[in-house]
Amino acid sequence: MSVPSEPSSALFAGPFALATLSALATPDGPSFPALVTPDGLVLDLRSALGDEQLTVRGLLEQWQSALPRLRDLAVDGSAERKLAHFRVHAPVEPRQVFQSGANYRQHVIDLHLAHTAPGDERPEEERRAEAAEIMDRRAAEDLPYVFIGLPSAITGPYDDVVLPAWAEQPDWELELAAVIGRAAYQVSAGEALEYVAGYTIANDLTDRASVFRRDMPRIGTDWLRGKNAPGFTPLGPWIVPAASVADPGALRLTLKLNGETMQDESTKDMLFSVARLVAYASQSAQLLPGDLLLTGSPAGNGMHWGRLLRAGDVMEGSIAGLGAQRTRCVPERVRATGAVGSPVGPIAVK
Structure with missing residues (x-):
């Protein structure tokens, strides 16, 4: 789909962002890397570079040398075509996806309450205090929780x-995503942000009913089934360079479901900063x-509201300075044999 209009005049912060686009006029045509300006003009970087x-x-594999050239292209007037003429794809095809769990204090407390163990009849105040103590201890002991996702979910x-x-409890999870720009192995938190090329938006959908294995409770979480269905990670619309994001620890995240605000929180509520997460994963x-x-x-997922995703729902996720995404939920078609297939017809996002 082409990018929908946004309420503000600038699509994102800074002089440019990176996107992966294809021409609407040729739906089967190739996608290409593009420089996008805040006012919605596009430059095909294949020809420009x-x-x-x-x-x-x-581009990210040569980020340090490419960045000065991209800055020049952003201001020299080469971008002339309008973004409305293009389909916007996920901005990058990663080889690896690292996902941080339990990183927003209030969100984890809410989930702790929603997943009360059978037979636990303690007052809500006591269970909330228990969850808060767990979060504070993790922060004090500097113990992030990072697991692996699949690129095929993007x-x-x-x-x-x-x-x-098969998804009984599909839920939304709007997230800030850091995009790596240099190979990083065993880096310190103090130098970790030097390895981040930029930031984008991810909606990390989760089937809550699949997260915990009922047949093997001692083993723990099943992130493969819970988070990695095809298309369960809407990404983008673009990558905003790190230099254009003043403080990744102070960005506002907002997710609306059918126009109603469900998540509205700052990255200030993160237990572990972007730098700490990059450093931890790289160890x-x-x-x-x-x-x-x-x-x-952050807080405000469907389990908190008691309202999970269903066909026809429209999610609008935005992060300050990074733009916005808009996706519609459609059902998976079930054939007479019981096999599953593609959605019931294309449903456009308008």
Whole structure:
């Protein structure tokens, strides 16, 4: 889908952002890396940089040398085509997706209350205090929680989201995503932000009913089934360079469901900063250019409201300075044999 209009005049903060686009006039045509200006003009970076095989991930692999050239292109007037003529895809195809869990204090307290163990009849105040104590202890002991997601779950910022027939409790989780611009292995928190090329928006959908394995409670969470259905991670619309984001620890996240605000929180509520999460993940794994690190979701998910996603729902997620995405939930088609297939017809986001 082409980008919908936004209420503000600027699509994002800073002089430019990176996007992956394709022409609406040729739906089957190739996608390409693009420089987008805040007023919605587009420059095809393949021709501008003389590389017909270029991708956004390829740019991130040479980020330090590419960034000055991109800054020049953003101000020289080369971007002339209007964004409305293009389909906006997920801005990057990562090799790895790192996801932070339990990183917003109030969100985790809310989930702790929503997932009360059978037979636990303690007052809500006592259970809330218990959850708060757990969060405060994790922060004091400097223990982030990071797990792995699948790139195949990523979809575009305006694409339909298919709700799997097996998903009993599909839920939304708006998140700030850091995009890696340099290979990072065993870096310190003090230097970690040097490895972040920019930021984008992710909606990390979760089937709450699949998260905990009832048959193997001692093993714990099943993130494969809970979070990695195709299209369960709408991403984008673009990557805003880190230099244009004054403080990733003070950004407002807002998610609306059918026009009603469900999440409205600042990244100030994160237990662990972007720098701390990057440093922590890099102690065990090598982060590669183009990889994503999702930083967790704030309070206000569907479990908190007692209202999960269903076909026809429209989610609008925005982060200050990074733009907005808009996705509609559609049902997965179930054939007579019981096999599942594609959604019941295309439903456009308008």
